[in-house]
Amino acid sequence: MSEALRRRTFLIVAVGAAAAACGPGGQSPSPGGGATKAVKHPYGESNVPVSPKRVITLDPGQALQVALEHDIPLVASATLDADPPVPPYLPARPFQHLGFGQVDVEKLATFGPDLIIGNTASLQDKYPAVSGLTATVAYANTRDKVEWHDAALTVADILGVREAQQRKLDEYRARASEFRTRHAQVLGAKKIVLLRFTTDELRIITDSVIFPSRVLTDMGVQRTPSSAPAKPGDTFTKLSPEQVGTLADADVILHFNGGGAFDGGKVTSTFAKYTGGELWKRLPAVQAGKVFEVPRTSWWDGGSTSAATSMLGDIEKILPKI
DSSP: OOHHHHHHHHHHHHHHHHOOOOOGGGOEEOTTSSEEEEEEETTEEEEEESSOSSEEESOTTHHHHHHHHTTOOEEEEOOOSSSSSSOTTSOOOOOEEOOSSOOOHHHHHTTOOSEEEEEHHHHTTTHHHHHTTSOEEEEOOGGGTOOHHHHHHHHHHHHTOHHHHHHHHHHHHHHHHHHHHHTHHHHHTOEEEEEEEOSSOEEEEOSSSSHHHHHHHHTTOEEOGGGSOSSTTOOEEEEOGGGGGGGGGOSEEEEEEOOSSOOHHHHHHHHHHHHTSHHHHTSHHHHTTOEEEOOHHHHTTOOSHHHHHHHHHHHHHHGGGO
16 A cells, blocks of 8 residues: 555544544534444445445446436446446446456545445455545345345445335336236246356356346246256356257247456357357257347346346347247
């Protein structure tokens, strides 16, 4: 850590310690003069601003997406390693892009944040250093077996917009319920599998806590037997090229390429390796022309009501073809 950053950290800690008086409702004044609230999280407890003015989000999942949905004053955020780096289903807001999976403590300090929020993965090795800058909160997500909508509500609560987020969630659920009822006959007659091609393998996204699986369930999609987790908690099942025949139980195949730490060239090679083989070509869904690519930015890198609603739109377009 540079000398300048050490001085900044010392000042933040010193000012925070001096703000000992509590305000109404258990809230205390923040170093900047605003009220704070105590938030318990996986890495400790932090006093965060009730109305943050300069927010940094360290992951492009719920942290970034909820912040954009509610017009939070965002100064910087992690973004996807993709084109575009911010999913198009989200509102466009100006902020500094930090890239994917990069937590540079000295760079974060230059933004003068009053709140930093990220999922447990983004902060697991950096929390002590980052929390020395300003109020910092980690939240659990599907990686920690937490439902996506619960994680989104947690983030919204930290940002002070829980009620607005609940309204968005209620609107999404109403739309998903209407979709499920309207298309029950078609969806009830088809077994669908969701696949992800990674940089080195093919994975079945299982019927589990993982975001796209929960949304598929919300909209009434019937999954294949091969989509069942091998053991409780498994969010995917690996398939070797010799195991592609497992997918013969699918009437429809949905797939996307990459996700997260995306490497386009390697993923393209993986896709070609699996789909160029005879076992793939013999699959009933392939022979019937019922294979559809879906956008990874919503189906994998989502985690918000905006992403879930986008998924509903994707299936709405695919249904007439199945």
